[in-house]
Amino acid sequence: DQQVKQNSPSLSVQEGRISILNCDYTNSMFDYFLWYKKYPAEGPTFLISISSIKDKNEDGRFTVFLNKSAKHLSLHIVPSQPGDSAVYFCAASAQETSGSRLTFGEGTQLTVNP
């Protein structure tokens, strides 16, 4: 039972354009969502998070949007840079019941072309 799904295994965009990565979840108990970025041979690095009491969180070039009714979140990167090329993982947690354990999506490989 895949509770967090990233349906696009890969995404390719041009430098300077917007990258939009999508994530869907099924567990209505999830109330905290995160995006991690992973380079080869390194561990995932935290990028940005959002609590279920919000629908948007912004940090520099990165913005995460949460649509609770659709059980959908997305990560926008504007403008995209070649250094953003990495695998992006969406993760979710049900804080009250699971005490911060994360459930991850399968990841999306983002390639930003110069």
Next chain:
Amino acid sequence: DARVTQTPRHKVTEMGQEVTMRCQPILGHNTVFWYRQTMMQGLELLAYFRNRAPLDDSGMPKDRFSAEMPDATLATLKIQPSEPRDSAVYFCASGLVLFRLGRSQPQHFGDGTRLSIL
């Protein structure tokens, strides 16, 4: 920047051998997680600890895997006996859970141990 440290970074061994992976969490973090990444399963949670006590190890094959925290600065994941299907990258992560609010800060990951069982 504080980091989660994992050793060894790479391990190649033969089937049946014991494998021990180590993790030094970030000082001050009260929760430690073990994840496994495979091509087929993505990142899956194996076990996690809070204040050194095991909270959930339901993701681990119990007959061959064991996870412990002998002290606050060391977490270990052991496989005995190892099998080829255990080949994967094993990540340790640590985080701080704020009990009163039931909120946690993001988990921070180590760079993983790439395990190959021949």
